[in-house]
Amino acid sequence: MMETDAGTLPLHALNPFMPGAGKQPPELVGRAQDLSLMERMTTRTKLGLLDRGVIYSGLRGMGKTVLLLKLGAMAAEAGMATVQIEANGDAEAEYDELFREISLAVMRVRKADLRRRLSDVFAHVESISLDFVFGSAKVELGGEAATKRGVQTSSYRLELLIEGLSEELGKEGSGLFLFVDEFQDMSVEVMATLIVVQHKMGQRNLPFYIIGAGLPNLPGVLTKSRSYAERLFEYRVIGRLDDAAVADGFQKPANELGYAFDDEALSRLVELSTGYPYFIQAYGKAAWDAADSNPITVAAVRRGEPVARAELDRGLYISRWQRATPLGREYLAAMAAIGESCTSAQVAKRLNRSASDLSSIRLSLIELGLIYAPERGRVSFTVPGMDEFIRRSEPVENQLHDSAA
Numbered sequence: 001m002m003e004t005d006a007g008t009l010p011l012h013a014l015n016p017f018m019p020g021a022g023k024q025p026p027e028l029v030g031r032a033q034d035l036s037l038m039e040r041m042t043t044r045t046k047l048g049l050l051d052r053g054v055i056y057s058g059l060r061g062m063g064k065t066v067l068l069l070k071l072g073a074m075a076a077e078a079g080m081a082t083v084q085i086e087a088n089g090d091a092e093a094e095y096d097e098l099f100r101e102i103s104l105a106v107m108r109v110r111k112a113d114l115r116r117r118l119s120d121v122f123a124h125v126e127s128i129s130l131d132f133v134f135g136s137a138k139v140e141l142g143g144e145a146a147t148k149r150g151v152q153t154s155s156y157r158l159e160l161l162i163e164g165l166s167e168e169l170g171k172e173g174s175g176l177f178l179f180v181d182e183f184q185d186m187s188v189e190v191m192a193t194l195i196v197v198q199h200k201m202g203q204r205n206l207p208f209y210i211i212g213a214g215l216p217n218l219p220g221v222l223t224k225s226r227s228y229a230e231r232l233f234e235y236r237v238i239g240r241l242d243d244a245a246v247a248d249g250f251q252k253p254a255n256e257l258g259y260a261f262d263d264e265a266l267s268r269l270v271e272l273s274t275g276y277p278y279f280i281q282a283y284g285k286a287a288w289d290a291a292d293s294n295p296i297t298v299a300a301v302r303r304g305e306p307v308a309r310a311e312l313d314r315g316l317y318i319s320r321w322q323r324a325t326p327l328g329r330e331y332l333a334a335m336a337a338i339g340e341s342c343t344s345a346q347v348a349k350r351l352n353r354s355a356s357d358l359s360s361i362r363l364s365l366i367e368l369g370l371i372y373a374p375e376r377g378r379v380s381f382t383v384p385g386m387d388e389f390i391r392r393s394e395p396v397e398n399q400l401h402d403s404a405a
């Protein structure tokens, strides 16, 4: 390890904090339960015991991606075959990614003879003709019909592949763990296939697990796809961290390098973070950059605050705001004026419009990932603090009736 004599290390160059989507934090705090859940799953898998898949849901920047990556690394470490994918809404592309990543997972298996058996499963599935599934009449398909047939074929192939691989892995006390990020965005076809396959593998006692993560609407989206999805998974919310975990998120990385935040600095940082992991990295980075002593004082934290706020505006809020159309911005501004979460009826009332008039604007904002419907009739921002940002900077350009004219 490096020299740890306090004060002798080049302070600024060592800054351990780094805000950014999917960036591993210097210290992953507050997720002990999730890590032990994964430990339990892999232990049970080794013993040939079954478990349920897990679905994580939470707002933007809560730490879903870094948690999935960490859980994936743990599962791989425990000898499981692991696959990581990110959904994007295009069924063909999602199937391509699944097949590619699953084949890479097979190549990564260390035991040579197991790897060979898994490759055989692959080759077998590739060689199977699915004509009988669709009727053997040779129809010349073109364009959309061919694409549709392709997607259907992929669904069967994926099921056969996962079944065959899980069977072989299970014989060796291993299992197939599929990590899916941005799961709420998955195409309806692939989502339905994966849920059905998870269900069937459970019935057949085969060790295949989906560990998914997405926005808070994810549990609802899964249940809408297949109602039994409700019982198929364990659902966990990735929410704000408690103060002790947040304090660790600042102090541990500093201690690791021979530095510390003093009590006053730490309590100010905890207050600023509001339990939001993304803020830990942003305020931690700015305070560190502004520091000129060890321990780091509240004066450094305060000097860093405007810098952190500007970086958060740039990194989290402004780009999202700019994605919206003028009408969309009016809608967002109305939401922000009401609060963190509100009903679409309240927004409509504020804008003097009927809710049905605004439904296409609302939908386009949902598609842009700026808001989501936590339940029927309600809308919320997907990024914590977006409402506060809009109220603070009032970036509204024109009135709804002007731009609608």
Ligand SMILES: Nc1ncnc2c1ncn2[C@@H]1O[C@H](COP(=O)(O)OP(=O)(O)OP(=O)(O)O)[C@@H](O)[C@H]1O
Residues within 6 Å of the ligand: 018, 019, 020, 021, 022, 023, 024, 025, 026, 027, 028, 029, 030, 031, 058, 059, 060, 061, 062, 063, 064, 065, 066, 067, 249, 277, 278, 279, 280, 281
């Ligand atoms: N448990 C944690 N402790 C400390 N920092 C964390 C923790 N979880 C996440 N972070 C930090 O927060 C930021 C956001 O994390 P991440 O990208 O995983 O969030 P996310 O939920 O996937 O967001 P999005 O929905 O935008 O994809 C990163 O900079 C990451 O390092």
Ligand SMILES: [Mg+2]
Residues within 6 Å of the ligand: 021, 022, 064, 065, 066, 181
């Ligand atoms: Mg993410």
